[in-house]
Amino acid sequence: MERDIKISDFRLIGLTGTNGAGKGEVAAFYQKKGYSCISLSDVIREELESRSLPPSRENLIACGNELREKFGADILAHRAAARISGPAVIDSIRHPAEIEYLRSLGSFILIAVDAPVEMRFNRVKKRGRDESASSLEEFIQQENREKASGGNNQQLDRCFALADLIIINDGSLAELHQKLEKLG
Numbered sequence: 001m002e003r004d005i006k007i008s009d010f011r012l013i014g015l016t017g018t019n020g021a022g023k024g025e026v027a028a029f030y031q032k033k034g035y036s037c038i039s040l041s042d043v044i045r046e047e048l049e050s051r052s053l054p055p056s057r058e059n060l061i062a063c064g065n066e067l068r069e070k071f072g073a074d075i076l077a078h079r080a081a082a083r084i085s086g087p088a089v090i091d092s093i094r095h096p097a098e099i100e101y102l103r104s105l106g107s108f109i110l111i112a113v114d115a116p117v118e119m120r121f122n123r124v125k126k127r128g129r130d131e132s133a134s135s136l137e138e139f140i141q142q143e144n145r146e147k148a149s150g151g152n153n154q155q156l157d158r159c160f161a162l163a164d165l166i167i168i169n170d171g172s173l174a175e176l177h178q179k180l181e182k183l184g
Helices: 024-033 040-050 057-071 075-081 097-106 116-125 138-149 156-163 173-182
Strands: 012-017 034-039 088-091 109-112 165-168
Touching: 012 097, 012 156, 024 034, 024 088, 024 109, 034 097, 040 057, 040 075, 040 088, 057 075, 075 088, 075 097, 075 173, 088 156, 097 109, 109 156, 116 138, 116 165, 165 173
Parallel strands: 012 088, 012 109, 034 088, 109 165
Antiparallel strands: none
């Protein structure tokens, strides 16, 4: 999905993508360029903390879906937007309504990040969070549930379809940074 787009022309950079694809690394890259970073997953982690629940992947998914059901599919984007002051990266976008709301704020671009599934599974294992998947097969099954959900649940496939750019992060961190530098 190659277009003549210069990322630095946008005030808001949205990130969507598969688990372990490198969204956090992309966010960190733009933080070094002066963007603040707000993660929709962190919004959910704060909600879990207020409920004294551990931030396991299953709890994050369930809580995010519950918040969308109770307050509307774009609630996480609204909560994140309330924290924006200046250029910002909004990480962990997982629902089309979140994209729609963030686009309504103006000067927004959505980047989807992906990588081969085996590579992502190995990255996830190394970061040591409670990801609730102990095998590659279980990781793939969990991901399939996240991608194809409907209603107020996660809809990663639809988010990818709405992306302005797709970055395949299948190399080193230096190679990812080179790809991002080329985007301006």
